Amino acid sequence: MEGSEDLNTQLSTGSLKTERIAIIIIILFHTVGIIGFNLPGIDSLFLDIVPWHLLLMAAVIIWSHNRPDAKFGLFALLLFMLGFSAELIGVHTGWLFGSYTYGKTLGIKLFNVPLMIGVNWFLLIYATGVLMQRSRVKNVYARILVGALLLVLLDILIEPVAIHFDYWHWTDGAIPIKNYFCWFAVSGLMLFIFEKFKFPPQSKAAPVLLLMEFVFFMILGLVN
Template identity: 55%
Template sequence: MERKKSLRYSKTNVSVFVIVLFHIVGLTGFLVPFLRPLFLQVVPFHLLLMLFLLLINHHGRFSKLILFAAIVMLSGFAAEWVGVHKHWLFGNYVYGKTLGFKLKDIPLMIGVNWFLLIYSTGVFIKKVPVKEAWLKIVIGSILLVLLDLLIEPVAIHFDYWHWLSGFVPIKNYIGWVLVSLPLLAVFQLFDFRFQNKVAPVLLLVQFLFFAVLNFV
């Protein structure tokens, strides 16, 4: 038992170190002009690495986690398809090249990104000292909207996506609420008992990463 705890602790520490290190290296690559093209090309692989680190640090039934991940990824991809092709969610926008291979004009990595955000936020709000599940979900949705406020200028500048209106519409943030609320509710329904200690770190590092890119 002690050996298992020690191995789990070591895995968590290594994963946290890798998350912090790769985001620091990523910041350097994004901010140094001659490195930028290379680092923009590896953004999809960075997302896959973050996905791997979250998955290996999840405790409990792995099949349950995979089902939840599938729900979030498919829902996130569907929401983006509606956003891009119907403009019912988020607004009028198109994806650039940075997120990699596209299916129906939507990067496959966008589903992964939605999972990273929803899962990390879901784990974080489990620790929020309020009893009402609905309030935790609302807090989580607000956190994601705040994160998107930081993401948008960076995403536009580095060709993640572009708004055809030339500015980020209020509809985008309403769309984030409409998508994140039900997905965070699903996270609550899955009731993951053993919390992933790496997930909140990833959420915090994402906030810091995009904040630095906004203000440097």
């Protein structure tokens, strides 16, 4: 991508080493997950560790962030709270996304919403934001638009897999079109917030995470 070399020149040698290690961890654990989800007899074990996988990815992303500071901590907390709140509204009112309930796969729930869903929103928005930061798209609003569309595409891949593996279930069985419009709107809002924080150039680790999410859910969708 244009600008990627300039971004890398602004990262220290230590940061580049961290980037490489982070990328290896991200690719390794997603690859193991793809295999584990498709092995009869141990697939239930891999479902049980989904929350731990999300926590590990969050730790890797936070660790690989260039120049972590209180501002980044505030951003992560804000995204967690916004993502969790959006799902809380969705589950209890149906105003956002539609009528759905969460299963057991994402772990501990608060008010019937898994805490890990807030972590997931943070990861997806941050990864997409960094990808757009490293892209050729220079206009802020164009980056937000393209990023939100990418996340809607990812959700299209996630939905059948999530239903199959008891992440969540739609009350009426069918996935409402409203879900995708709300994913676009919520993603756009959060990407706008990402842009407002004006983070310094970031590494490739977060975009690799987004890529592996696409690969992970695409493969699981094809074989299940």
